[in-house]
Amino acid sequence: MIIDTLTSPVILFFVLGFVAALLKSDLTIPEAFAKAMSIYLMAAIGLKGGVEVASSGITPDLIAAAMAGLALSFLLPFIAFALLTQFGKLSKIDAGAVAAHYGSVSVVTFVTAKEILTGQGLGPAGYMVAVLALMETPAIITGLMLARRGAKADNGNGGTPWHEVLTNASVMLLVGAFIIGMVAGKDGFAPVKPLFDTGFRGVLCLFLLDMGLIAARRLIQSRKITVRLVTLAIALPLINGAIGTALGTFIGLDAASAAALGILAASASYIAVPAAMRLALPEADPGIYLSMSLGITFPFNIIFGISLFAALAQAIG
Amino acid sequence: MIIDTLTSPVILFFVLGFVAALLKSDLTIPEAFAKAMSIYLMAAIGLKGGVEVASSGITPDLIAAAMAGLALSFLLPFIAFALLTQFGKLSKIDAGAVAAHYGSVSVVTFVTAKEILTGQGLGPAGYMVAVLALMETPAIITGLMLARRGAKADNGNGGTPWHEVLTNASVMLLVGAFIIGMVAGKDGFAPVKPLFDTGFRGVLCLFLLDMGLIAARRLIQSRKITVRLVTLAIALPLINGAIGTALGTFIGLDAASAAALGILAASASYIAVPAAMRLALPEADPGIYLSMSLGITFPFNIIFGISLFAALAQAIG
Amino acid sequence: MIIDTLTSPVILFFVLGFVAALLKSDLTIPEAFAKAMSIYLMAAIGLKGGVEVASSGITPDLIAAAMAGLALSFLLPFIAFALLTQFGKLSKIDAGAVAAHYGSVSVVTFVTAKEILTGQGLGPAGYMVAVLALMETPAIITGLMLARRGAKADNGNGGTPWHEVLTNASVMLLVGAFIIGMVAGKDGFAPVKPLFDTGFRGVLCLFLLDMGLIAARRLIQSRKITVRLVTLAIALPLINGAIGTALGTFIGLDAASAAALGILAASASYIAVPAAMRLALPEADPGIYLSMSLGITFPFNIIFGISLFAALAQAIG
Amino acid sequence: MFQTVTRKRIEILVDTPLAPRIIAKIKAVDISGWSLIHVDSGGGRAGEWQHDDVTGAAAKTIILAIASDTKANALVGELAPVLDSYRLLLTIGDVQVVRGERF
Amino acid sequence: MFQTVTRKRIEILVDTPLAPRIIAKIKAVDISGWSLIHVDSGGGRAGEWQHDDVTGAAAKTIILAIASDTKANALVGELAPVLDSYRLLLTIGDVQVVRGERF
Amino acid sequence: MFQTVTRKRIEILVDTPLAPRIIAKIKAVDISGWSLIHVDSGGGRAGEWQHDDVTGAAAKTIILAIASDTKANALVGELAPVLDSYRLLLTIGDVQVVRGERF
Ligand SMILES: Nc1ncnc2c1ncn2[C@@H]1O[C@H](COP(=O)(O)O)[C@@H](O)[C@H]1O
Ligand SMILES: Nc1ncnc2c1ncn2[C@@H]1O[C@H](COP(=O)(O)O)[C@@H](O)[C@H]1O
Ligand SMILES: Nc1ncnc2c1ncn2[C@@H]1O[C@H](COP(=O)(O)O)[C@@H](O)[C@H]1O
Ligand code: NA
Numbered sequence A, B, C: 001m002i003i004d005t006l007t008s009p010v011i012l013f014f015v016l017g018f019v020a021a022l023l024k025s026d027l028t029i030p031e032a033f034a035k036a037m038s039i040y041l042m043a044a045i046g047l048k049g050g051v052e053v054a055s056s057g058i059t060p061d062l063i064a065a066a067m068a069g070l071a072l073s074f075l076l077p078f079i080a081f082a083l084l085t086q087f088g089k090l091s092k093i094d095a096g097a098v099a100a101h102y103g104s105v106s107v108v109t110f111v112t113a114k115e116i117l118t119g120q121g122l123g124p125a126g127y128m129v130a131v132l133a134l135m136e137t138p139a140i141i142t143g144l145m146l147a148r149r150g151a152k153a154d155n156g157n158g159g160t161p162w163h164e165v166l167t168n169a170s171v172m173l174l175v176g177a178f179i180i181g182m183v184a185g186k187d188g189f190a191p192v193k194p195l196f197d198t199g200f201r202g203v204l205c206l207f208l209l210d211m212g213l214i215a216a217r218r219l220i221q222s223r224k225i226t227v228r229l230v231t232l233a234i235a236l237p238l239i240n241g242a243i244g245t246a247l248g249t250f251i252g253l254d255a256a257s258a259a260a261l262g263i264l265a266a267s268a269s270y271i272a273v274p275a276a277m278r279l280a281l282p283e284a285d286p287g288i289y290l291s292m293s294l295g296i297t298f299p300f301n302i303i304f305g306i307s308l309f310a311a312l313a314q315a316i317g
Numbered sequence D, E, F: 001m002f003q004t005v006t007r008k009r010i011e012i013l014v015d016t017p018l019a020p021r022i023i024a025k026i027k028a029v030d031i032s033g034w035s036l037i038h039v040d041s042g043g044g045r046a047g048e049w050q051h052d053d054v055t056g057a058a059a060k061t062i063i064l065a066i067a068s069d070t071k072a073n074a075l076v077g078e079l080a081p082v083l084d085s086y087r088l089l090l091t092i093g094d095v096q097v098v099r100g101e102r103f
């Protein structure tokens, strides 16, 4: 299965980007184009999820998966925080900020997993997109709480930036497109399907090319990463992913959806959470959380994690 | 019909953008991507219009519609100017600038109307794209004339910026693509059809998402808009649209094309005309004309105007 | 055949851009979008070439074409250099820099030729993409050598920027996508085919629109171009293209691939080589080499060269 | 003919997500306006970075504001407590402006 | 070793559609060059704005020009009549340059 | 309350492909950081240009660095030999900074 994964153009473009950046090539994807692709991917994934839920309806599985996702996002940061302070030697503020990233999710990791799994006949349920959206923010609350328990006076910047967190671009777009998909249904979706469905995988290739460049450059340019933090950036997705896959299996999801829940748990945010942390915990060092989530955990999940949790879900399912 | 309109993904994405901006979400579409989409839309609409005219030939209907469009663009600013100075209490300079916007047209309103109407089996004739291109500039001349009749010495900036008006990007692109479509014909168009036709509606969704954001942000940030101007920004499309639809029906266009002429008359420019006004009437306040045309008239037309003039055309047709 | 070429939308969009810029229209394509399109085109052409070679295997023709391409890229700069110093009256430094451009290749010229020729049932072999990639860099080495033979002390900037040349963006992308295409093969390519194949020609239209604008603007804004240099910017593609076509025929390539080799030889780089020259020969005037390769040779090849070398290859084939 | 007066040109390099907070402080001290300029990339003691819009948290922006001496001082006072935690780069130079009464 | 001289650094914030007119005036007073920098967003007495390329009329640009004292004064004189109607923001500062004979 | 000190604001307009070489020199003289700003277009004695990303060789960038007087001088010394061949535009102005010990 990992061989199938590693010969997929989607993954190979990621590897190409990663290698190009390690070779210090001047290859870059214009940022406006990269952001455009991420908007496209979120709109497409939201729409398709909504269309699927419109035809399947709100099932007990959907509700169970949603509750499980919320619980994971709220609770996984506790494990991460403990490991980051004890083993990782981070301050409470930095540990809380990093923990929030690992409780939250990476949209691109999910999208890539969905494509890879679907290509192997193991497509997760449409409602997992709703679970994805639900998992983005709770971890921010836990992470901030953990960070602040031990924080000195926060210079008056503090307070959870509720408004920014709840209206952040990726939540708005995912949830909005999901609702549009539900309202439009299969028939309404048909005329826009050529753009949002047929072209999807190709765009994902180019986007992962850019993510490979970004991940590797962050890894190279970072000066804040210790061996202990590298270890945790690999251990945390393994732990969280195993918990997520097991929980998904336990609540009765099909193997594909359980794997998807595992991958969501394993993934770490690098869009919504960094922006929130920069606002709510400006003292926390962005060099640490971006290097861990984007530089190490993201590539790890793309290349190994997806296959791993798929295999696990099939083994215990 | 308005229900059909309001469940179309195209319109729902516009609403999503509008709502996101009202909620002060940080969702933004990179401007380079937005401009790329507008270039794509203009090239596609021009090409398709040209291909259609290549197969239908230059018919009396085409000529009648073209004359009607030219007349509307030249004359509608007079009505607008009277209302803007009398009821709207604007200075002559500001009123002339605004009037030019309402005589000219909005490409995106037309494109959206064409998609919505075509989806309802009411597709306007291909030559309406040529009418669209013809209606862009005459209003600028009338608007400038009206503004200057009462103007004090114009600081030596003045003079109609003929060159900029005639070679402005959207005219060049629409007319150029129209001619290319005519030269290439149906066979020449076939190889590029997948990009310019199949993907069209999906791109329009993402573009209207951005237009929703832009329109709402302009509405929020404006400090120049009075209740009287808001009223006119809704009354003018109603008046102009009714005149346009009636004229289209009178000269014998089919209902769909008469509706399209109505929508062209109702729409207000926010690309070509603002750029021309900034050059020719720098003293006119861009806050006024952009807020009216982009912040109010554009959303009004997208959500209500299109259905309204379609219904009117069918009623009187 | 030239008529077929001149009614293709691909070429007509180039002409539209060229004319718009000559008319000093404000039409511009956002640079991020243009760069995105060039990345897309290179990834697509690389992928498709790789997929084709994956099914055809490494044939003697492929090897012969590769050797011929390498030889042309190394040797053509000598002819160019002689003409540029003697007839063109350029300094050795400027002549060396320009010569490198003419030995190397233009990806977009090749892509356009491939589309035009394929549309006329004259599609070159898939391995010509590999030849394209091989021809990008050798000319840089020859050009630098020629420039430096007569150079004064080079201010300590000098040395061939090997690293930049070998990891330059377009080489990385072309070669990387080619390898991905070979690894993925026809089956792996299928899911991404809608984006990279179906949409290809349409994107090429919009990209050539931008290239038309860029080429004409460079022509207008340049102050460095003499009549002699204009002559050479037309003579060099004729000479190099004839040599390339003849060599391709001589080594036994099919007419389409021989024409493609001729077009590669005729084309002049305006991406990889200018960047390398700016680094390695900062004293050389970029105004000269960009105006010649981008402002004159590129349009000449797109409009005349492609048809010319195709006709030549068929005549002598 | 025309009159120029001396004003302060304040340039603040800040992480893009924090820019709205700085703008709020600019408004608080009643400076008449501001302009934002995109920064592409840079480097400092914390390493090098390039702007990427994917994770906007790493983007940086320059906020430019022209203000009178008094207002510039007031702004520096407002910013003082967050200078370190926000990792701001703040420079103030002298410029001549026309229509100085606006600032 | 190397020689620096004092020149004027002129910064003009202008609506992008009007930039060619300002550039024409820069050429008219024989300033040797100029550079344009994109402004992302801003705010002033007329409200806030973001750059959007859709209706380019709301875009703003900074024009940067280095010039001698005399030429800078000549430029200000040229711009004086349109300062208000174009809503220009014009600042002039002192900088040291090398190879000063070029300006 | 807060302390400002005078530092040099160095602005270097350079062809984008050459920017890494200038940054290397900035590091060589131990200046603590730099920031890159994109230039859209411009004009000078060699004609006018617009930024186009297609052939990046024609792009230009402003490198901004804040440094002490000594380091600024050292940088000018480093750049002197390439000023002409790289066609650099180099300006140095005075600015006030807080937390001046960082530069
Ligand atoms: N004091 C200032 N400092 C920097 N930029 C300003 C200032 N005042 C105005 N601006 C810019 O000029 C634009 C128009 O200003 P105003 O005419 O005051 O609305 C604003 O949106 C800002 O981008
Ligand atoms: N006096 C100046 N002020 C601002 N930018 C300049 C100036 N002179 C030249 N430039 C910039 O430097 C580029 C090259 O100048 P030149 O070498 O004179 O052609 C121009 O295209 C401008 O972008
Ligand atoms: N001396 C400087 N001059 C210009 N920009 C700087 C300077 N120091 C830092 N910066 C910018 O501020 C960012 C953060 O700096 P630092 O906190 O030192 O890593 C850098 O990446 C640069 O973009
Ligand atoms: Na997670």
Ligand code: NA
Pocket: B101, B102, B103, B104, B105, B106, B240, B264, B265, B266, B267, B268, B269
């Ligand atoms: Na109208």
Ligand code: NA
Pocket: C101, C102, C103, C104, C105, C106, C240, C264, C265, C266, C267, C268, C269
């Ligand atoms: Na060549």
